[in-house]
Amino acid sequence: MDIAMITIGSRGDIQPFLALGQALCRRGHHLGVAAFPRFREDVEKLGFSFFPIRGDEDRMMKLLIGDGVSGIAYMNGLTALLNRNKREILDDVYDACRGADLILYTFLGSLAYHAAESLKIPCMRVNFWPADRTGDNPMPGMPALPLGRWYNRLTYDLSGVGFSIFTNQELNGWRAGLGLSKWAGRSYRTLSGRPVETLCAYSEVLAPRPKEWGEHLHLTGFWFLEERAAAPVExxxxxxxxxxxxxxxxxxxxxxxxxxxxxxxxxxxxxxxxxxxxxxxxxxxxxxxxxxxxxxxxxxxxxxxxxxxxxxxxxxxxxxxxxxxxxxxxxxxxxxxxxxxxxxxxxxxxxxxxxxxxxxxxxxxxxxxxxxxxxxxxxxxxxxxxxxxxxxAQEDGCENACDVIEAYMTRFAV
The missing domain is CATH 3.40.50.2000 (Glycogen Phosphorylase B;)
Known part of the structure; x- marks a missing residue:
């Protein structure tokens, strides 16, 4: 199976994908990773194909995770970041997805959702924090206010509205060129009327699974990159x-x-x-x-x-x-x-x-x-x-994720 991994972000966003890629390769799958150019060496030394995504990663980190960046400031920063070279990013993501049997993407890699819709390729979200609606806690990055479960759920809805920044003319022009209808701010959590299967790459030891979550949300445990036992150090x-x-x-x-x-x-x-x-x-x-x-x-x-x-x-x-x-x-x-x-x-x-x-x-x-x-x-x-x-130590997040992926693709093929 050829799997395209779309991850836009820092080393903390790409390293878990590299860890998962190691486990998938052991099962005979082929990996292609789309990320910022600075990570080419990290990807290729593991034997994965690399697809560069154009962008200024330093500026991204300053806009999105600078000192005290609020949820609103985060969305404003994301808008400024992507508007600078959005068409190039869209094209890079699409090129990385072509020919894949499955697309995996992170929150910032959600542009792959549109490629998956156009190419009719199954896709799965990957979250490194609880990013789906729950009353247990507010959306990470949103203010934690003592207003109860209704407020916590609302923060996830607001974050979804914020992420509809992609509902602009350029995105819809790009979608039209792919034969897709206009994007009207629909949720990235569903595709063709069905929930998008989601891998939550963290452990219930720290963040227990909310009771209200559906079966399409899979807590796998953390994904740890296999490092050489005798890593060279100075x-x-x-x-x-x-x-x-x-x-x-x-x-x-x-x-x-x-x-x-x-x-x-x-x-x-x-x-x-x-x-x-x-x-x-x-x-x-x-x-x-x-x-x-x-x-x-x-x-x-x-x-x-x-x-x-x-x-x-x-x-x-x-x-x-x-x-x-x-x-x-x-x-x-x-x-x-x-x-x-x-x-x-x-x-x-x-x-x-x-x-x-x-x-x-x-x-x-x-x-x-x-x-x-x-x-x-x-x-x-x-x-x-x-x-x-x-x-x-009792968990193996990468192997658990591989099991979920293969089971999902088996169901998808039926």
């Missing part, structure tokens, strides 16, 4: 890890919003106050590695699956994948969230007793960060994180 990092107490990991992945010089100052001041050792990881925005104190070691990309078991706690932006990796390693977790679904995952960690209450990057101070680092020392957090790790 000798300086190995010496730092071996010559002292286990450090804290601190890194913010693909976040690009706000002043990273200010953030580094906050981090270093807090580490000095608490006497902690730390591995400080640069992501899309680089920290200034020059002149770091002896208790802090600066790195670029280091596989989380290798590094996290070697630290005593993790501090990060709260992306679903990094959250899962930290808890899989049994580490207490502090989330400093920038936007999107990150506060949601930070709150899930806090409610599970595996970390302090999450902190907003906007308005973060050294005093608040220092207090949170002190709370990470609580033995109860370590115990709860270890308990979660044992439960996550």
């Amino acid at each position: 000798k300086g990092l190995l010496r730092f890890l071996e010559n002292g107490d286990p450090p804290i990991y601190i890194g913010f992945g693909s976040m690009v919003g706000g002043s990273f010089a200010e953030l580094q100052d906050i981090v270093l001041e807090s580490l000095k106050s608490t006497g902690q050792r730390a591995v400080l990881s640069s992501g899309w925005r680089k920290f200034d590695a020059a002149g770091l104190p002896p208790n802090v070691y600066g790195v670029d990309a280091v596989p989380h699956g290798w590094l996290f078991p070697r630290v005593k706690a993790v501090v990060h932006h709260g992306g679903a994948g990094t959250t899962a990796a930290g808890l899989r390693a049994g580490k207490p977790t502090l989330v400093v969230y920038f936007g999107g679904d990150q506060q949601f995952w930070g709150n899930r960690v806090y409610r599970a007793g595996a970390g302090p209450r999450p902190l907003a990057r906007k308005g973060l101070t050294a005093k608040r960060f220092t207090r949170a680092l002190e709370l990470l020392e609580d033995a109860r957090l370590r115990q709860n994180a270890a308990r979660i790790a044992r439960r996550l």
